[in-house]
Amino acid sequence: MINKISALLGINTTKDNNGETKDMQELHLVTAVLLVHVALGSEDFSNEEKESVLQCLKDHFDFDDGVAQKVMDGAIKREDDAMELYTFTRTITQELDQEGRQEIVKLLWKVAFADGQLDNFEDNIVKKIGGLLDVSIRDRVRLKQEVQAGL
Numbered sequence: 001m002i003n004k005i006s007a008l009l010g011i012n013t014t015k016d017n018n019g020e021t022k023d024m025q026e027l028h029l030v031t032a033v034l035l036v037h038v039a040l041g042s043e044d045f046s047n048e049e050k051e052s053v054l055q056c057l058k059d060h061f062d063f064d065d066g067v068a069q070k071v072m073d074g075a076i077k078r079e080d081d082a083m084e085l086y087t088f089t090r091t092i093t094q095e096l097d098q099e100g101r102q103e104i105v106k107l108l109w110k111v112a113f114a115d116g117q118l119d120n121f122e123d124n125i126v127k128k129i130g131g132l133l134d135v136s137i138r139d140r141v142r143l144k145q146e147v148q149a150g151l
Contacts, residue, residue: 027095028061030088031104032075034129038111040079041121052114056107089132101133105140109147116151 035056039049050072057068092104108129112122130140 023095026091028057028071029074029078030091031060031107032057032071033078033088034085034092034104035107035111036072036075036079037085038108038122038125038129039114041112041119041125046115048116049111049114052111056110060103060107085129085132089129093133098135101135102139102143105130105133105135106143106147109144113147113151 032053035053036045039045039053053072053075054065054068057063057071058065061068061071063071092101096104105126108126112118112126126144127140130143131137135143
C-alpha cells in the first residue's frame with residue numbers, strides 16, 4: 001500500500017542496503033554539496049568549516065562520524081557542479097517542506113559562520129541558495145540572526 005501511494009505521489013521508495021531511498025540519498029548529498037560550496041566560498045576550507053559541515057550532517061541527518069565523512073567526501077567531489085545551484089536546490093525543494101528548507105538554510109548559515117567570520121561571498125551565496133529554496137527574505141534574515149546569536 002505504501003509503495004502504491006508513494007508511486008502516485010512520485011516518491012522513490014527503492015531502498016539500498018542501509019534502508020534509505022535513492023531520493024533520500026540524493027537529498028543528503030545535495031545538502032552536503034551546498035554546505036561544502038558555502039564553506040569553500042572563502043577559498044579556504046578551514047578545519048573549522050570542515051568540522052562544521054560534518055557536525056551539520058551528523059546533527060541534521062543523524063549520521064555517525066563515518067557516514068558523515070563519506071557524504072562530505074562525496075560532496076567535495078561534486079562541489080564543482082554546484083555552480084549550477086538550481087539543480088541542487090530543486091532536489092531539496094521537491095523533497096522538503098518549508099520548515100525543512102529553512103533548516104537547510106540554517107545549516108548553511110552555521111557553515112558560513114564556522115570560522116568566526118562571514119565574508120561577502122558566503123553571505124551572498126547563502127542568500128541566493130535561500131531564495132532558490134523559496135525561503136523568504138524575512139526567514140533568511142531571522143535564521144542568520146539565530147545562528148549569529150548562538151555563536
